[in-house]
Amino acid sequence: MTHDPRPVTLHPFTPFLLVLATALLAVLLPAPWGPVVLVVGATVIALLLGAFRQAGAALLLTLPLWIFLLILHGAMRGGEGWLAAVAQGSRLTAIILASLLAYRAFQPSRFLDAAATRGWSSSAALLVLATLQAAPRLRARVTRILEAQRSRGLQVRGRPLGRARALVPVTLPLILQTLGEVDARAMALDTRGVGSAHRTPLEIIRMHGLDWFLLLLALGATLLALIWRVLA
Amino acid sequence: MSAFTATGAGFRYDAGDAAALVDVTLSLNAGTVTWFTGAPGAGTSTLLLLAAGLAPLHTGGTATGVVSLLGENPQSAEGRERLAGRVAYVSADPASQLSGIAETVRREVAFAPANLGRQREQILASAARAMERMEIAHLAERAPASLSGGEQQRVAVASMLALEPGAWLLDEPGSALDARGRETLAAVLRDEANRGALVMVASEDADWLVGWSDRLIVMKAGQLVQDGTPAALLADPSLAETGAGSTAIATFARALAERDQRLASASYPVTVQDALERWA
């Protein structure tokens, strides 16, 4: 399974627009406290949603960056350097965490339905989806291959050198299979009438009050930040 | 009118040395189940891909001759456009046939008719009916990727059933199914034929197909070599020369004849019932 089947009430586009707003705000808001507030806000939202895995992943992903920034700016320049490091680190952490949260809420077929409700062509929506879905499919396949090779004694733990050796027995079947699957998948989508007509949304998905509220909030905040930037 | 015709059809894959199909001329009627068999590599799978317009489009290779499915040319872009949603293709590997996009079985089954822009109420109704007929209604809210191979195969068939197609092209559709699943699938395809659909099945599983197919076509090295009723061809000792397998009982009868010349006969029993009448 690639996505948690939890009920999502937001419009499928809303999380992506919120990520965009977060990215804009991270750049526009006064450093370093603006970005810090964003990180804190995103973390609170993540914890309220129960997205502990995403919060953990964001921390893990940004940890090397934080260390690097703190050493480069903070330890080497002191005073102002510390603030610059915090600002830069917070910006990226906020964007990464927001993206992970959006991806968590992402449901491919709701996205398709939302696109179809808007009258977008299904091929375009599928192109977006295929890109977003490639990662989980690849991960599932790597899992299968790893299972097969570890059952033959392949060591994937331990020293980096050992792990590097494990690359070939995993990547080669992966490449060969992925090449083979491209054709099968194209056939499957072909026989399922993809792109041959205007897709019917199985569920009419429109923006609701919460979507508008969040988007207006994000838009308002972005505009205010922009105005502040211009005037300051 | 024939629902499928091939006239001098040939096919050659880019990689292979030998032709996959050689001068195939054939005409099939709607409302019948035609079963294709042969030794591995005999060309049954290629014939189905060619009929569906999937070869050479997705497989590469070169096609020659003329094929027609439901009155359209599946080898032309216009023909394929007019055939969209009217042809069900099911392969032996269920996992690669799922869309990979739908997060529930219900959405997977509704995926194809939705792509074709059919009416929402009609889609939901035909998807529900298709799940019912393939006995997967209880899996409707499950993730397709989390199902077992047999369950995925049922989903793959149901997602084609929801299209209410005019032609069925199936390549070893029972490979992952248990006995119950095969029974269900045979009954569904028999119903589809009775409804007036063309059904073409490539399978090496003689014991399964003998019970519900109308016509058997045996292929060897890309050519049609035998054509007749399943009961007659499976009973004929000459079937073995084509490399095609027969039913377990006919294979048993051949072993019996090899053991003891006096037990050889001009025709083998094909089913348990035939054999009981002969030997018990």
Place this chain on the structure above:
Amino acid sequence: MSAVLEFDRVNFAYPGSDVSALTELSLSISEGESLALLGPNGAGKTTALRLAMALLHPVSGEVRVMGKATVGRMPEDVAGNAGFLFQRPEHQLFASSVREDVAFGPRQLGQDNIDEVVERALDQLELGDVASVHPYDLPAPRRRLVALAGVLALRPRLLLLDEPTAGLDRHSRLLVRRALAAHRAEAGAVVAVSHDGEFVLEALDRAVTLEHGRVVGDGGSAEALGRLGAPPAPAWARLVAQMGAAPAQWRFEPAVEFVAMRCRAAPDA
């Protein structure tokens, strides 16, 4: 005789699923034993195999391979004792030749006499003539045999096979059966999930039937299939059963002999 594989009141459910995949499974397989796991799709057969390979771990209860619990162990830790044949050989084949691929596992485990073991596995499955061919250049049935050779070369005491004869022709199936018989003769044990009734009858003595994750039958494979009276029992087995043959005769050769004798005895034959 010592147990090669034991399930001790094993419960298992897939993460995120509220349905139990296996419930209170208790089962013991000894040296030289061969076991078929039977049951409909989704009964938990493959799950049981995966638990034995430490690809999954029980929610409660214990799985022991050669007396050692799988808890806290990974498949590579169990690989010296158990070998798993997956349904899709494409998941494991990668080396530039059949011989190299078969040698991969024993090398990973640092075993000795690798050349000898590899040659023997290749011989057993009649792959000697293609030993230097790229595995992907072989037709699908022989690719499966290569995957099996790769598992045999690990010299595991326990063989775990998921639909080992799927897509195999008659001769390849015979090779698989012979290899399994040789494995058992050396005190090995076999557990297989198979819908191929003929293979079950010919190669596996004992059958455990699962339904909804619970054991509903445990006995001789001939009796288990005979009781079903329908596929996956092969038609000829159902025939001789109806003609009054005993379970010992529900294998292909003895069954042919049985019918031949009956026909010779009949006055009009």
